[in-house]
Amino acid sequence: MLEAKSVVKTFEGFRALDEATMTVPKGAVYGLVGPNGAGKSTIIRHFTGVYRPDSGQLLLEGQPIYENPDVKRRIAVIPDDWFYFPQANIAEMSRFYAGMYPTFDRERYQKMKQVFPISDVQPIRRMSKGQQKQAAFWLAMCCRPDYLILDEPVDGLDPVMRRQVWSLLLGDVAENGTTVLVSSHNLRELEDVCDHVGIMNKGKVLLQHSLSELQDNTVKLQVAYPGVEPELPAGLNVVHRSSVGRVHTYILRGNREEILATMATTNPLLLEAIPLTLEEIFIYELGGADYAVRDIVL
Amino acid sequence: MRFGTSSFKTLLLSNWKRSWPLGFGYCFVLFFSVAIPTWSVGRWSDRALLDMSDQLYNTITVMPVVAMIAALAVAMVMFDYLMKPSAVGMMHALPMRRSGVFAAQMVSGFSLLTAGNLFIALCTALLASTNGGVPLKALWLWLLCIELEEFFFFALAACCAAVTGWLLGLPVIYVGVNFMVLAYRLLLNMMAGAFYKGFSGMDQDQITKFTYWCTPVVKMVQSTEAETTADGYMNFVRVLPRSGLNTVWIYAAAGVALLALAWLLYRLRHSETAGSAIVFPWLRPIVCYVISVAGGLAIGTLVFTLISRDGTDRIGLVLWQIVMGAVTYCAVQMLLQKSYKIWHRRTWIGLAILAAILILIPTVIRLDPTGYQRRLPEAEDVHDVWISGGIIDGLDSKDPQTIADTIALHALLIDGAYDDDRYDSRETQYFHVTYTLKSGETFSRSYSYSIEDNALKTALGKLVNNPELRLRSIMEGREDYGTDFTGGMVYCWMSSADEMLLTAEQARALYDAALADAATPVDVDTLLEEYSSYHPAAYLDIELTTPKGTYTLRNVTPASTHILALLEEYGITRAMPEAFEEWNVLGVPYGDDVVNSAPAIEDLVPSSASMG
Numbered sequence: 082m083l084e085a086k087s088v089v090k091t092f093e094g095f096r097a098l099d100e101a102t103m104t105v106p107k108g109a110v111y112g113l114v115g116p117n118g119a120g121k122s123t124i125i126r127h128f129t130g131v132y133r134p135d136s137g138q139l140l141l142e143g144q145p146i147y148e149n150p151d152v153k154r155r156i157a158v159i160p161d162d163w164f165y166f167p168q169a170n171i172a173e174m175s176r177f178y179a180g181m182y183p184t185f186d187r188e189r190y191q192k193m194k195q196v197f198p199i200s201d202v203q204p205i206r207r208m209s210k211g212q213q214k215q216a217a218f219w220l221a222m223c224c225r226p227d228y229l230i231l232d233e234p235v236d237g238l239d240p241v242m243r244r245q246v247w248s249l250l251l252g253d254v255a256e257n258g259t260t261v262l263v264s265s266h267n268l269r270e271l272e273d274v275c276d277h278v279g280i281m282n283k284g285k286v287l288l289q290h291s292l293s294e295l296q297d298n299t300v301k302l303q304v305a306y307p308g309v310e311p312e313l314p315a316g317l318n319v320v321h322r323s324s325v326g327r328v329h330t331y332i333l334r335g336n337r338e339e340i341l342a343t344m345a346t347t348n349p350l351l352l353e354a355i356p357l358t359l360e361e362i363f364i365y366e367l368g369g370a371d372y373a374v375r376d377i378v379l
Numbered sequence: 380m381r382f383g384t385s386s387f388k389t390l391l392l393s394n395w396k397r398s399w400p401l402g403f404g405y406c407f408v409l410f411f412s413v414a415i416p417t418w419s420v421g422r423w424s425d426r427a428l429l430d431m432s433d434q435l436y437n438t439i440t441v442m443p444v445v446a447m448i449a450a451l452a453v454a455m456v457m458f459d460y461l462m463k464p465s466a467v468g469m470m471h472a473l474p475m476r477r478s479g480v481f482a483a484q485m486v487s488g489f490s491l492l493t494a495g496n497l498f499i500a501l502c503t504a505l506l507a508s509t510n511g512g513v514p515l516k517a518l519w520l521w522l523l524c525i526e527l528e529e530f531f532f533f534a535l536a537a538c539c540a541a542v543t544g545w546l547l548g549l550p551v552i553y554v555g556v557n558f559m560v561l562a563y564r565l566l567l568n569m570m571a572g573a574f575y576k577g578f579s580g581m582d583q584d585q586i587t588k589f590t591y592w593c594t595p596v597v598k599m600v601q602s603t604e605a606e607t608t609a610d611g612y613m614n615f616v617r618v619l620p621r622s623g624l625n626t627v628w629i630y631a632a633a634g635v636a637l638l639a640l641a642w643l644l645y646r647l648r649h650s651e652t653a654g655s656a657i658v659f660p661w662l663r664p665i666v667c668y669v670i671s672v673a674g675g676l677a678i679g680t681l682v683f684t685l686i687s688r689d690g691t692d693r694i695g696l697v698l699w700q701i702v703m704g705a706v707t708y709c710a711v712q713m714l715l716q717k718s719y720k721i722w723h724r725r726t727w728i729g730l731a732i733l734a735a736i737l738i739l740i741p742t743v744i745r746l747d748p749t750g751y752q753r754r755l756p757e758a759e760d761v762h763d764v765w766i767s768g769g770i771i772d773g774l775d776s777k778d779p780q781t782i783a784d785t786i787a788l789h790a791l792l793i794d795g796a797y798d799d800d801r802y803d804s805r806e807t808q809y810f811h812v813t814y815t816l817k818s819g820e821t822f823s824r825s826y827s828y829s830i831e832d833n834a835l836k837t838a839l840g841k842l843v844n845n846p847e848l849r850l851r852s853i854m855e856g857r858e859d860y861g862t863d864f865t866g867g868m869v870y871c872w873m874s875s876a877d878e879m880l881l882t883a884e885q886a887r888a889l890y891d892a893a894l895a896d897a898a899t900p901v902d903v904d905t906l907l908e909e910y911s912s913y914h915p916a917a918y919l920d921i922e923l924t925t926p927k928g929t930y931t932l933r934n935v936t937p938a939s940t941h942i943l944a945l946l947e948e949y950g951i952t953r954a955m956p957e958a959f960e961e962w963n964v965l966g967v968p969y970g971d972d973v974v975n976s977a978p979a980i981e982d983l984v985p986s987s988a989s990m991g
Contacts, residue, residue: 092651093660129472131650150386154474164460164469166397173396180389181473 082107083128083228083262085286088137090123097123099284100137105262105277107142109291110254112275113264119281121264122161125232128262129158141228154182157226161233163217171201171216175223184225193219196245210237218246222253229253231263235270247274268359278359295362300340302331305351314343320365332357332365386475387483394487398456405449405495412445413438413521414503421510429616431507432514435521436605436617442521443599446528449492451553454536455546457488462546464653471650481645485537485638492529496522520619527627528599531634535595538637541644542662544655552666559669560593566676567740573680573696574744576752577792579811579825595630602626656715667711668733675704675737693741701737708733754822755790758783762817768809768825770843770906772852772934784842785812791838792826808839808907830907840903850897852934853942854890860928862890869946871955873918879951886923892941893932901938918958 083105090098098120105111115121126132127139130146130153139146146152165174179185194201197215199208205216214237221229229250235243251274253259265271271278279289299320305328313319313331317340321332328351333340337354344352413435420434421427460466470480500522507513539552564586572578591598603623608616644659652658657666679700687695708730712721747753761782767773776782789812808830813823830836842848867881867889881889921932921942935942946952952959 126468126650129468131468131471133649148476150474150476150479153472156472158472160465160468160472162465162468164463164465166393168397177389177393180392181386181475183385 082140082142083111083260084138084140085124085127086138086140088124088127088139089135090120090127090132090284091135097284098127098134098137101281101284101286103279103286103289105260107260108254108258109277110251110261110263110275111277111279112268112271113262113279113281114266114268114271115264115281116266119266120284121266121281122232123284124281125158125160125230125262125264128230129153129156129160154184155227156230157182157221157224157228158230159214159217159221159232159234161236163213165205165213165216167206168204170204171199171219174205174216174220175201178220178224182224182226186223186225189225190219190223193223196249211239211242214238215242215246218249222249225257226259227257228260228262231261233265234263250274272359275359292359296357297337298334299357299362299365300333300335300337301355301357301361302333302340302344303351303353303355304329304331304344304347304349306347306349311347314346317343332361386473387479390473390475390480390483391487391490394457394484395491398453398487398491401452401456402491402495405452405492406498408445409495409499410502412441413499414506417503417514418506418510421507424510427510428512428514431510431512432517433605433617435503435514435517436619439521439524439619439623440600440604442525443528443596443603446525447532447557447596450529450532450536451550453488453491454533454540454553455549457484458537458540458549459546461540461648462544462549462653464651467650467653477646478642481642485533485641488537489530489533492533493526496525496529517619520624524603524619524624524627527631527634531595531630531637534634534637534641537641538644541641541648542658544648544653544658548656555670557596558594559673560590561597562673562677564590566673569680570676570740571744571751574693574741575747577824577826578751579823598626599630654717656717663715664729667708667715667729668736670711671704671708671733672736672740674707675700675733676740678707679703679737697738697741701734704733704737705730753793755786755793756814756816756822758786760816760818761786762815764815765813766811766842768811770808770839770903771810771848774848774851776847778845778847781842781845781847784838784845788835788838788842789824791835792828830903836903840900843903843906844900846897849901850894853897853932853939854893855931855933860925860930862887863925863927864890865924865926867921867923869922869949869951869955870920871918871958872920873957874955876954879949879954881923881949885945885949889921889932889942889945890923890930892945893930893939895941896939899938899940905938906936919955 085101085103088098088101089096101120101124103113103124113121113124123132127134128146130139130148133147141152141155144152146156166177169177175185175187175190179187197219199212199215199219201219205213208216214235218234235246238246250259250261254261263271263275268278275292277289277291278295280287310324310329318334319331320334323330341352341354416438417431417434421431424430460470471477473480475483500518503518504513504515507518535556536549536553539556540549543549543552568580591601603619603626605617606620608618648658657663679702680696682703683696683699709721709726712726712729713719758779763775763777764782764785765773765775766781766785774781788810792810807827809825809827811823811825813821815821828835830839843852864883864886866883867886868878869881870878919935921935923930923932932942935946937943943952
């Protein structure tokens with residue numbers, strides 16, 4: 082489990098993290114979202130032991146991360162601006178990482194040559210941005226980390242490679258119980274892979290939930306009536322409603338089965354529960370709470 | 380900090396692999412500046428081993444410069460990751476402590492230099508062996524010196540790297556730290572010269588010593604300069620002075636302290652400061668003021684010198700220093716803030732503080748809180764005095780009368796309103812005095828002044844007519860040569876005439892004439908007139924020989940009436956007219972009137988036999 086407890090970080094008067102608190106459960110794929118400048122990269126650099134907090138704690142399974150090699154050995158990171166030695170190729174970088182991470186898997190490194198269509202003897206500096214990102218994934222995944230921290234990981238990758246990379250990541254999560262913390266400013270990117278989501282803005286973690294928890298408690302219904310829309314039964318917690326012709330869409334909070342049973346009493350022509358997108362969940366969860374959620378997700 | 384860890388070794392190997400071109404370049408330079416010259420001097424020599432040894436000792440002297448540059452280059456390679464946010468992010472995310480990373484970088488850098496030095500020592504030994512032997516002691520000392528020097532400079536460069544997040548800032552800070560004290564010393568000397576009347580450099584030797592110790596490369600070069608010593612009959616060899624090696628050891632010890640400081644600063648610095656010119660906020664104002672004050676003093680003085688007519692307007696100088704200091708301050712602020720938009724309240728306050736400092740420096744100097752300008756020794760405290768300038772020939776004297784006369788003239792220069800800024804007068808005189816006190820302390824003063832005051836002219840006249848000074852002004856030679864003359868010679872290098880030989884009697888007569896001239900008081904105005912003219916001494920060599928040594932008559936001027944009378948009598952003025960023509964052309968009276976008006980020698984000195 083990764084934990085940030087009331088972390089404060091100030092850059093020459095600018096409060097980049099303002100009592101940020103979040104928890105990444107073990108084995109989770111945690112999506113951290115927020116607009117530019119929300120503090121996502123800053124908190125990620127704290128989780129990787131690069132930044133020292135002004136106050137607060139960064140813990141991995143209860144152990145402090147900063148200046149703790151034993152803990153950092155269990156973490157691999159792919160930052161937004163991945164660094165490599167200018168004259169190095171992937172093979173040389175792999176030897177470097179193998180020396181740093183005892184869990185580095187050379188067998189996997191060889192196998193991954195099939196996955197990534199790039200040469201491991203070509204200097205990395207001569208590769209395109211997308212190829213460099215592939216190289217970063219190649220090396221990070223060979224480290225076999227318990228915790229993988231990714232900052233805007235798939236920027237620059239083509240759609241096929243994105244799918245490939247996510248597939249590999251989720252395979253590690255399923256097989257090895259790897260915990261993944263991934264930041265993005267785009268909710269749609271994370272929608273298919275994350276099981277936990279945290280939202281940051283202005284240095285604070287505004288909200289964090291498991292996706293199933295959110296989806297279990299919020300229901301989106303499409304309903305059509307033969308005539309005029311009847312009065313909805315009492316006791317339903319309607320968060321949002323909209324209509325297009327005779328089709329009405331409701332977002333309701335509560336148990337899915339109970340809501341469906343209650344709505345059936347209104348004798349609709351059509352009653353269908355449809356999946357909520359992450360975007361919708363956050364809009365409706367935070368809507369009206371004076372947060373700039375639209376700015377965050379759009 | 381665990382040196383044996385896999386991470387440490389990995390980083391070490393990675394650093395070596397990345398920096399081999401630097402190591403190659405370093406070896407290349409040393410090969411052609413150490414190994415080849417050493418081999419070359421021994422190649423055709425019949426004392427090859429000694430010559431190669433001498434060459435190595437000579438090389439040791441310039442090694443501090445090589446060490447200073449090499450250490451900077453290696454530090455720039457080893458710590459360049461601190462200057463890039465992405466690189467520092469990668470390095471500090473590695474499963475290593477900061478101390479471990481720092482140690483790996485330091486060991487990598489220093490081992491790279493050491494490997495280069497060992498390689499060059501080996502090459503030098505191999506090449507030297509082809510000349511018949513290896514100067515092992517010199518080679519070992521060369522290796523030891525460069526290792527210790529590089530250790531010091533590398534630790535210093537690491538300190539500089541730890542305070543900056545800007546790669547180009549590293550050499551700037553490094554050079555600044557290396558030469559800052561010397562630069563400030565020169566600037567303060569310059570300011571004292573402008574504002575202290577009589578300033579002739581700082582008195583305290585301790586300040587000079589401190590300045591050199593704080594300028595390591597200068598101190599090391601001075602200290603390791605090889606000495607020549609006799610090694611058997613007519614066999615001179617070069618050796619490294621013991622003090623030179625001690626100096627290098629002291630710097631190496633200081634390097635340990637600098638290493639500890641660098642490590643501390645490295646641990647304290649935040650990773651997010653990569654890209655900042657100075658990473659510690661508390662250090663920024665210090666850097667800003669140190670550079671701005673130096674820039675104001677140096678550039679302000681330069682601009683003032685270029686545009687000022689006579690360079691005497693002190694207020695103008697200070698104003699230019701403030702203006703140039705402000706310009707420097709703004710430039711430094713722009714660099715530190717990485718923005719042209721620096722015009723906020725804090726900047727204005729900073730500029731006001733800077734202006735106050737730049738006004739305070741000359742004000743304090745002018746107020747002379749240490750009493751520098753008025754310092755005058757008691758005559759009984761003075762061991763000897765060295766005076767020179769203008770109509771006073773350079774003279775080192777222990778004579779109490781000369782010392783008293785010197786102090787009297789010095790006191791008048793201090794007390795009087797003699798403006799040392801006027802250089803336009805024909806009668807501008809210079810006076811330089813160095814007192815060596817009985818306590819061993821020395822101090823000097825220099826004045827330029829215009830003689831328009833009777834008291835000053837009288838004091839100057841008394842000093843220049845002091846018999847000892849006057850005699851030594853006319854005649855060069857030691858008293859213990861005696862008066863047992865064997866002959867002499869007169870030669871005029873302007874004339875085609877051969878040298879004229881003097882008999883023993885003529886030599887003795889000229890000697891007596893010189894004594895008589897020395898005892899004859901001379902009017903200061905006459906001396907001033909002669910000072911601005913040519914006179915025969917410029918063209919004549921008059922030597923009076925004794926078995927113990929040779930006296931040389933010099934400063935034969937129109938005032939040297941007795942000598943001139945004898946030269947006339949011996950036919951020298953006619954035989955060598957070229958020596959005297961220039962004198963006449965310049966309108967200085969010379970001829971029968973002068974010669975005939977000379978008082979008789981016997982009237983002035985009792986007897987030549989009494990001298991010597």
